[in-house]
Amino acid sequence: MKSVKVAVVDDHELVRSGLVQLISSFEGYEVVFNAPGYDETINKVQDGFIPDLILVDIHMQGKNGHDVAEWLNKNSPEVRICALSMFDNESSVLKMLKNGARGYLLKSSSCIELKNAMDSIMEKGYYYSDLLTGNLLHSIQNGRTGKDRRVELTDKEIEFLHYACTEMTCKEIAAKMYLSPRTIDGYREKLCEKLQVESRLGLVLYAIKNRIVVLGEC
Missing domain, CATH: 1.10.10.10 (Winged helix-like DNA-binding domain superfamily/Winged helix DNA-binding domain)
Incomplete structure (x- = not known):
């Protein structure tokens, strides 16, 4: 089975190296590159290191995760983006969604949740943690989607x-x-x-x- 190619973008070296080591231990995933910021990420992608999934820290110095997501959405839309953040911030989530993010994960999440998030993004196309979605995610997990509940919208x-x-x-x-x-x-x-x-x-x-x-x- 072909491994999922992953990239990690974070301006904190300890966080970045820890994520690389952790993801490399996940079966079915391989890290093709890691980068500390916007310029290094764009250069890697332009050099042909195109991941299937990229984990991007939102709050980086200089051009941040929003800028990375915006560039990828325009130039490499096939790359699935998962945003990483220390904070549950509604405006940041909305901006990342606008720029094509498929998932949003808090850095306080467990290793298991990271793996589940990556699996979900690759298999279903999206992932949003329980902390962010509240009742919405519970209704999805229980099979009570809008269609199932016959919610009609004007x-x-x-x-x-x-x-x-x-x-x-x-x-x-x-x-x-x-x-x-x-x-x-x-x-x-x-x-x-x-x-x-x-x-x-x-x-x-x-x-x-x-x-x-x-x-x-x-």
């Missing part, structure tokens, strides 16, 4: 979900939809209740899981 609700997948503020979404900010807040609250999620991030992940929006195009 055209306006679908339009709102598309805008929610961007970095636009509620005020900006309201202007796009020719509605008041208060009405938009109402849409968000009702959709969260309707779809059994707890936040805008939950709405975004629901939209991606149910193919209402496509990764990298929101």
